[in-house]
Amino acid sequence: VADATKIHGLIIRESEPLNLEFPFSMLEQAITPRHQFFVRSHFSLPSLTAREWRLQVDGEVDSPFELTYDELRKLPAETRPATIECAGNGRAFLVPKAKGVLWGTGAVGTAEWTGVLLSNVLRRAGVKPNAIEAIFQGADSGEVTEEPQSPGVIHFERSLPLTKANRPEVLLAYKMNGQDLNPEHGFPVRLVVPGWYGMASVKWLNRITLSSTPFNGYWQSLEYSYFQRSQGRPSLVAITEMPVKASIARPAPHEAIPAGVVFRVFGAAWSGKSEIDSVEISIDGGSEWHSADLLGRPLPYCWRLWEYQWQVPRDPGRYQLMVRATDKASAVQPSGRDPDRRGYMINHTIPVDVEVV
Amino acid sequence: VADATKIHGLIIRESEPLNLEFPFSMLEQAITPRHQFFVRSHFSLPSLTAREWRLQVDGEVDSPFELTYDELRKLPAETRPATIECAGNGRAFLVPKAKGVLWGTGAVGTAEWTGVLLSNVLRRAGVKPNAIEAIFQGADSGEVTEEPQSPGVIHFERSLPLTKANRPEVLLAYKMNGQDLNPEHGFPVRLVVPGWYGMASVKWLNRITLSSTPFNGYWQSLEYSYFQRSQGRPSLVAITEMPVKASIARPAPHEAIPAGVVFRVFGAAWSGKSEIDSVEISIDGGSEWHSADLLGRPLPYCWRLWEYQWQVPRDPGRYQLMVRATDKASAVQPSGRDPDRRGYMINHTIPVDVEVV
Numbered sequence: 001v002a003d004a005t006k007i008h009g010l011i012i013r014e015s016e017p018l019n020l021e022f023p024f025s026m027l028e029q030a031i032t033p034r035h036q037f038f039v040r041s042h043f044s045l046p047s048l049t050a051r052e053w054r055l056q057v058d059g060e061v062d063s064p065f066e067l068t069y070d071e072l073r074k075l076p077a078e079t080r081p082a083t084i085e086c087a088g089n090g091r092a093f094l095v096p097k098a099k100g101v102l103w104g105t106g107a108v109g110t111a112e113w114t115g116v117l118l119s120n121v122l123r124r125a126g127v128k129p130n131a132i133e134a135i136f137q138g139a140d141s142g143e144v145t146e147e148p149q150s151p152g153v154i155h156f157e158r159s160l161p162l163t164k165a166n167r168p169e170v171l172l173a174y175k176m177n178g179q180d181l182n183p184e185h186g187f188p189v190r191l192v193v194p195g196w197y198g199m200a201s202v203k204w205l206n207r208i209t210l211s212s213t214p215f216n217g218y219w220q221s222l223e224y225s226y227f228q229r230s231q232g233r234p235s236l237v238a239i240t241e242m243p244v245k246a247s248i249a250r251p252a253p254h255e256a257i258p259a260g261v262v263f264r265v266f267g268a269a270w271s272g273k274s275e276i277d278s279v280e281i282s283i284d285g286g287s288e289w290h291s292a293d294l295l296g297r298p299l300p301y302c303w304r305l306w307e308y309q310w311q312v313p314r315d316p317g318r319y320q321l322m323v324r325a326t327d328k329a330s331a332v333q334p335s336g337r338d339p340d341r342r343g344y345m346i347n348h349t350i351p352v353d354v355e356v357v
Numbered sequence: 358v359a360d361a362t363k364i365h366g367l368i369i370r371e372s373e374p375l376n377l378e379f380p381f382s383m384l385e386q387a388i389t390p391r392h393q394f395f396v397r398s399h400f401s402l403p404s405l406t407a408r409e410w411r412l413q414v415d416g417e418v419d420s421p422f423e424l425t426y427d428e429l430r431k432l433p434a435e436t437r438p439a440t441i442e443c444a445g446n447g448r449a450f451l452v453p454k455a456k457g458v459l460w461g462t463g464a465v466g467t468a469e470w471t472g473v474l475l476s477n478v479l480r481r482a483g484v485k486p487n488a489i490e491a492i493f494q495g496a497d498s499g500e501v502t503e504e505p506q507s508p509g510v511i512h513f514e515r516s517l518p519l520t521k522a523n524r525p526e527v528l529l530a531y532k533m534n535g536q537d538l539n540p541e542h543g544f545p546v547r548l549v550v551p552g553w554y555g556m557a558s559v560k561w562l563n564r565i566t567l568s569s570t571p572f573n574g575y576w577q578s579l580e581y582s583y584f585q586r587s588q589g590r591p592s593l594v595a596i597t598e599m600p601v602k603a604s605i606a607r608p609a610p611h612e613a614i615p616a617g618v619v620f621r622v623f624g625a626a627w628s629g630k631s632e633i634d635s636v637e638i639s640i641d642g643g644s645e646w647h648s649a650d651l652l653g654r655p656l657p658y659c660w661r662l663w664e665y666q667w668q669v670p671r672d673p674g675r676y677q678l679m680v681r682a683t684d685k686a687s688a689v690q691p692s693g694r695d696p697d698r699r700g701y702m703i704n705h706t707i708p709v710d711v712e713v714v
Contacts, residue, residue, distance in 0.1 A: 059588075099504055135590065147456055147504050151584040151591045151697040213587070221578065221593035227508040230570070231416075233492065234508045236578035340508040 009036055013101050017041040018184060022106035027249035027268060030296060030305055031081065032109035034177050039184045040086050040107065042156050042219075043142035046204050053188045055121075055172070059135070059209035062126030069188050073174060075116045080169060082194035083110040083270045083303040084201055087224055087239050090346035098343030105247050105350070108270075110303055113192045115173035119166045121208070127162065130212040135159040136191050137207040148222040158200055158224075159215035160193065164240075169194040169301055172205065194301030195272035196240050197345070199224045227340035234340055242272035244333050245347035246279050246306070246325035251354045259356050263310045265292070270303035271327035279306040282322040285351070286335065289324065312356055321352045366393055370458050374398040375541060379463035384606035384625060387653060387662055388438065389466035391534050396541045397443050397464065399513050399576075400499035403561050410545045412478075412529070416492070416566035419483030426545050430531060432473045437526060439551035440467040440627045440660045441558055444581055444596050447703035455700035462604050462707070465627075467660055470549045472530035476523040478565070484519065487569040492516040493548050494564040505579040515557055515581075516572035517550065521597075526551040526658055529562065551658030552629035553597050554702070556581045584697035591697055599629035601690050602704035603636050603663070603682035608711045616713050620667045622649070627660035628684035635683045636663040642677040642708065643692065649680070669713055678709045 010020035020039040022032065050069040058064040086107035088100050122134065137157045144150035164170065171192045174181055181187040186203030193200040199219060220238035227234035246269035257263050269276045275298040280289040292308040313319070325333045334348045367377035377396040379389065407426040415421040443464035445457050479491065494514045501507035521527065528549045531538055538544040543560030550557040556576060577595035584591035603626035614620050626633045632655045637646040649665040670676070682690045691705045 148579070149699065151699070154591065157590065209588075209590070211587075215590070216592045216594065218584075218591065218593070221582075222505070225578075227575075230568075231566075233514065233566070233572070234511065234575065235573045236575070237573065342506065342508070 010039070011104070011106065013103060017043055018045060019101050020184075021103055022109055024104065024106035024108075024247060024249050025252035027266070030110055030302065031177060032111055034111065034179060034182065034185070037109040037111060037176070037185065038086065038107045040198060041140065041184070041203075043140040045183050046139040048139055048188055048204060050188050053206065055189065055205065056207045057121060057125045058207070060128040060131035060212050061210050062128065063124075065125060067121070069174075072116060072172065072189060075120065077114055078117060078171065079112055079114040079175075080171060080194065080301070081110060081112045081299055082169070082192055082301045083108065083242075084192070084198045085242055085270070087197035087199050087344040088346070090350060091343050093350050094337065094343065094346065100343045108247070108303075111176045112178065113171055113173040114175035114178070115171040115189070115192065117168060118170045118172055118191070119168065121172060122165065122210075125210070127210055128212075131162060131210040132213070133159045133161055133211045133215055134165045135209040135211055135215050135217075136202040136205055137209070138202045139204040139206045144218070150218050154218055156202060156219060157217045158202055158219055159211070159217070160200065164193070164196075195242065197224075197242055199239065224344065226342050226344055229340065239344055242270065243345060243347045244271035244273070244276070244325050244327040244331045245269065246323040246333060247350075248321060248323050248352045251321065251352065253352050254355060256355045256357045257312050259312060259316050260314045261312050263312050265308040265310050265321065266305070267323060268303040268305050269323075269325040271325070271329070271331065272301070273331065274328040275300075276304040277326045277328045280324045281308045281310070282324070283310065283319055285320040286322050292323070316356050319354050319356055321354060322349050324349055367396070368461070368463065370460060374400055375402060376458050377541075378460055379466055381461065381463035381465075381604060381606050382609035384623070387467055387659065388534060389468060391468070391536060391539065391542070394466040394468060394533070394542065395443065395464045397555060398497065398541070398560075400497040402540050403496040405496055405545055405561060407545050410563065412546065412562065413564045414478065414482045415564070417485040417488035417569050418567050419485065420481075422482060424478070426531075429473060429529065429546060432477065434471055435474060435528065436469055436471040436532075437528060437551065437658070438467060438469045438656055439526070439549055439658045440465065440599075441549070441555045442599055442627070444554035444556055444701040445703070447707060448700050450707050451694065451700065451703065457700045465604070465660075468533045469535065470528055470530040471532035471535070472528040472546070472549065474525060475527045475529055475548070476525065478529060479522065479567075482567070484567055485569075488519060488567040489570070490516045490518055490568045490572055491522045492566045492568055492572050492574075493559040493562055494566070495559045496561040496563045501575070507575050511575055513559060513576060514572075514574045515559055515576055516568070516574070517557065521550070521553075552599065554581075554599055556596065581701065583699050583701055586697065596701055599627065600702060600704045601628035601630070601633070601682050601684040601688045602626065603680040603690060604707075605678060605680050605709045608678065608709065610709050611712060613712045613714045614669050616669060616673050617671045618669050620669050622665040622667050622678065623662070624680060625660040625662050626680075626682040628682070628686070628688065629658070630688065631685040632657075633661040633682055634685045637681045638665045638667070639679040639681070640667065640676055643679050646681065673713050676711050676713055678711060679706050681706055
């Protein structure tokens with residue numbers, strides 16, 4: 001899989017570890033086909049087999065246990081669509097250049113995930129009253145030798161507060177769009193945490209540890225963290241929920257559009273907190289805003305496709321398109337970049353320049 | 358002060374910001390003269406005057422207030438000796454090379470600090486029952502543009518849990534060795550936190566904010582932090598207490614020592630947790646250990662000088678000296694480096710090679 005010459009349809013951002021981006025201008029439908037779904041990995045893909053795989057559940061539980069793949073697949077299953085976006089999606093647009101994989105617009109996708117409610121598995125283990133978090137360990141491991149360096153060889157690990165872990169949208173998924181997961185997407189089993197950025201949806205999951213103290217591992221402290229301000233004072237916290245955001249799929253950057261036609265401006269909008277309430281388009285660099293049409297029906301934790309029929313001017317030249325989403329929690333996509341977010345959570349409006357010809 | 362050509366007696370590690378090291382082989386007495394005390398700064402030295410300086414106390418307190426320099430100096434004063442070591446002291450010896458100022462052995466010193474008990478000032482403000490930490494802000498500020506980048510312009514800030522803040526050793530100091538502080542050491546007022554590494558002893562202190570939530574600012578998360586393991590799993594925490602450590606002042610590295618003489622091996626040992634219990638010396642690279650003599654009397658939070666009368670062999674050649682301290686809490690100075698400590702807390706034994714001639 002990591003052989004870059006065998007990858008079709010995705011943009012290679014890094015071939016080892018494997019980091020592949022969906023060409024966002026190819027967006028057509030709400031569900032992203034598996035072969036077009038972006039791939040984010042921090043280490044080499046682990047080689048796992050369904051026969052040997054185990055999920056270990058331990059820590060602050062009454063009954064630590066192990067699940068086999070067959071046992072997991074016999075438990076009651078749910079299927080839920082969910083949008084997953086990488087916390088570094090859009091990093092290529094940051095000025096000055098930020099450290100990390102330089103994702104364009106396409107480190108985001110929506111799939112239908114099938115699996116077992118995490119809360120069911122936690123209930124079976126009997127979570128002790130003093131537990132406050134669940135820590136999820138992936139089978140992927142390695143050493144980060146560039147700054148910030150990891151403390152030797154580490155696994156990819158993230159935690160969830162139990163308030164989120166026990167919510168009904170959080171799955172131990174083994175299928176994506178009706179097919180068994182493939183190695184790039186976490187085979188045999190991954191966590192899926194709808195509403196949160198992708199780093200929470202730990203792939204190649206092999207261990208869940210309940211903890212009575214806050215976990216502050218490498219991937220939620222030195223990496224995948226940002227500054228929150230309290231009375232002006234920045235304090236580092238782990239990245240969690242996706243803020244409201246819309247992205248333009250078409251026109252593509254610098255697309256040539258015939259003067260005078262009606263062009264369908266098209267894209268997607270999402271928010272980890274709530275439904276999308278509205279999407280607005282500007283053709284003049286942000287002076288005037290027009291309502292876009294939201295397509296289909298809202299689905300929890302899924303992006304909403306939108307379109308706007310643009311009466312393209314008769315005057316050739318460069319035009320700047322902008323999009324701005326608002327969610328039902330009244331959060332508005334910001335127009336500018338917030339430096340407290342380090343190289344993450346890039347949801348401000350990124351203009352698309354087009355050529356009317 | 359920042360003019361490097363005007364600095365005498367200290368090793369320049371960086372001239373802007375000013376970072377100066379005590380040549381540790383010059384150690385003679387328990388109290389380090391002010392002009393030999395190491396200087397650690399993160400930004401340009403702020404220009405402060407006693408007339409204009411204020412200490413603001415706010416946040417979760419019943420009565421926020423401001424203190425002038427004259428008011429502070431009229432409060433009951435205490436004088437306490439304390440050893441302060443930079444958390445990066447010894448970084449030059451790390452392999453592979455670590456990021457940060459490359460301190461040798463001398464980013465450590467002991468001074469007599471005079472000032473007001475922090476607990477007295479906190480009591481005057483009336484700390485609310487929900488407060489758990491005090492956040493200390495220095496007047497020094499700037500932007501860190503290399504990785505890890507700061508969120509724009511920030512102040513140097515650190516917090517203490519109230520359990521430490523209220524201890525009788527913690528001072529708002531305005532004198533060092535009987536003289537008013539000078540600009541490099543935090544004029545007009547600095548915090549002194551005996552037992553903890555130097556980053557806690559915030560210089561140029563101008564604000565104390567009581568907080569009901571844990572503070573996780575830049576200087577105690579991305580910097581001045583290390584990994585603690587719980588069941589093998591590393592979790593990032595702020596650096597606090599100095600672990601047990603001894604350093605050799607004489608012989609200096611590669612010092613030429615006449616064969617057959619008795620040579621006084623000499624140095625200092627300290628621990629943030631407790632008194633030093635013993636110091637041992639090895640001449641043969643760690644096979645055999647000999648007890649050193651502890652000099653003077655133990656003083657809380659101060660290093661203890663030690664010496665060992667070495668009967669130098671009659672055979673010329675290279676010898677490797679090592680030192681190992683144990684404190685009364687039974688902590689033993691480690692022989693090897695722990696990679697979980699990132700570029701900080703370097704207390705393992707660092708051998709000194711000497712030439713017997």
